[in-house]
Amino acid sequence: QKEVEQNSGPLSVPEGAIASLNCTYSDRVSQSFFWYRQYSGKSPELIMSIYSNGDKEDGRFTAQLNKASQYVSLLIRDSQPSDSATYLCAVNGASGTYKYIFGTGTRLKVLA
Amino acid sequence: GAGVSQSPSNKVTEKGKDVELRCDPISGHTALYWYRQSLGQGLEFLIYFQGNSAPDKSGLPSDRFSAERTGGSVSTLTIQRTQQEDSAVYLCASSSPGLGETQYFGPGTRLLVL
Numbered sequence: 001q002k003e004v005e006q007n008s009g010p011l012s013v014p015e016g017a018i019a020s021l022n023c024t025y026s027d028r029v030s031q032s033f034f035w036y037r038q039y040s041g042k043s044p045e046l047i048m049s050i051y052s053n054g055d056k057e058d059g060r061f062t063a064q065l066n067k068a069s070q071y072v073s074l075l076i077r078d079s080q081p082s083d084s085a086t087y088l089c090a091v092n093g094a095s096g097t098y099k100y101i102f103g104t105g106t107r108l109k110v111l112a
Numbered sequence: 113g114a115g116v117s118q119s120p121s122n123k124v125t126e127k128g129k130d131v132e133l134r135c136d137p138i139s140g141h142t143a144l145y146w147y148r149q150s151l152g153q154g155l156e157f158l159i160y161f162q163g164n165s166a167p168d169k170s171g172l173p174s175d176r177f178s179a180e181r182t183g184g185s186v187s188t189l190t191i192q193r194t195q196q197e198d199s200a201v202y203l204c205a206s207s208s209p210g211l212g213e214t215q216y217f218g219p220g221t222r223l224l225v226l
Contacts, residue, residue, distance in 0.1 A: 034214070043203060043217040044155070088155065090215075098143060098162060100205075100215055104154030 003027060004091050006103035014111050019076040021106050023089030026070070031093030033065055033072045038086045038105065047087070048074060079110040114138075116218035118204050124224045125194055133189045133221045137206030144187050145215065146179055147203045155203065161187060163209065194225045 005024045013019045021035075032051050036044035048063040050056045050072065056063045062075040076083055086105040092098065117136045125131050137144050146158040157171035161181045172178070176194075181187040191198055201222050205215040 043220055045217070046214050049214060098209075099157065099160055099168060100145065101157070102147075102155040 003101045004089055004103040006087075006089050006106045008104060009107040010109050011106055012109045012111055013079050015079060015081060017079050019079045019083065019108055019110070021074040021076075021087050021089075021108065022071060023073065023103055024071045025089075025091045025101075027091070028067075028070065029093065030091045032091070033063070034090040034092070034100075035061075035063060035072075035074045036088040036090060036102075038088055040085075044088055076108075079108075081110045081112045084108055084110045116204055116206050116216055118202075118218040118221050120221060121219060122222045122224075124226065126226050127196060128193055130190065130192045131194055131223065133191075133202050133204075133223070135187045135189070135204030135206075135218060137185065137187070137204070138216055140208065141206035141216075142184060142209045143207045143213070144181060145205045145207075146187070146189050147205065148173075148200045149203060149220075150200045158189070158202075191223075194223075196225050199223055199225045 003026050034049045035047045037047045038044040048061055050063040050065045053065050053067055060077045064073045086107045088105045089103040090100050092100050119134045142163045144161040147155040148158055149155050159179045160168040176192045179189045201220045203220045204218045207213040207215045
């Protein structure tokens with residue numbers, strides 16, 4: 001089992017719809033969770049971070065964390081074509097280390 | 113500088129040659145990470161430096177890969193006797209110390225081994 005798993009996609013949604021991206025992780029002691037967006041040919045950039053159970057909202061983005069079920073999700077409301085990118089889930093603090101572990105990413109396509 | 117910088121931005125080399133990739137982290141960031149990303153793939157962890165602690169080298173794929181960080185700032189990733197499968201984008205990231213701190217990525221070095 002991979003430490004951080006994501007569906008590779010592509011996930012296609014129409015413009016204006018809600019895009020839902022999911023990530024599961026294997027190490028229960030993981031403490032910090034991040035969503036990065038990566039445009040083709042560019043470096044990853046942070047979208048959201050979340051540390052405690054529940055929802056965290058920032059503009060059109062909502063991160064959801066459920067430590068009991070070991071999953072973290074990212075919702076993008078009112079999806080725009082400019083949201084088309086690969087979304088990487090990252091986990092920090094697994095096994096007591098500061099190392100970040102990344103999933104392989106989900107490719108999102110927002111259709112105009 | 114304001115962000116993480118990496119050099120060179122692109123590197124083309126011949127199989128068997130050695131290459132050095134440089135990363136200059138954000139000032140004050142004591143944590144520095146190297147990742148490799150092959151075309152269409154996720155981020156592969158290579159090595160992690162945290163302050164003066166011994167680096168976590170668990171991700172280095174072979175003994176041809178090594179990295180050092182001088183003075184707790186600039187880091188160099190060296191690949192000896194490059195192979196075609198080493199072709200990838202090498203990304204450096206830095207963060208402040210502590211759990212939960214955001215990683216900031218550099219623009220990457222695109223390495224092509226012919």
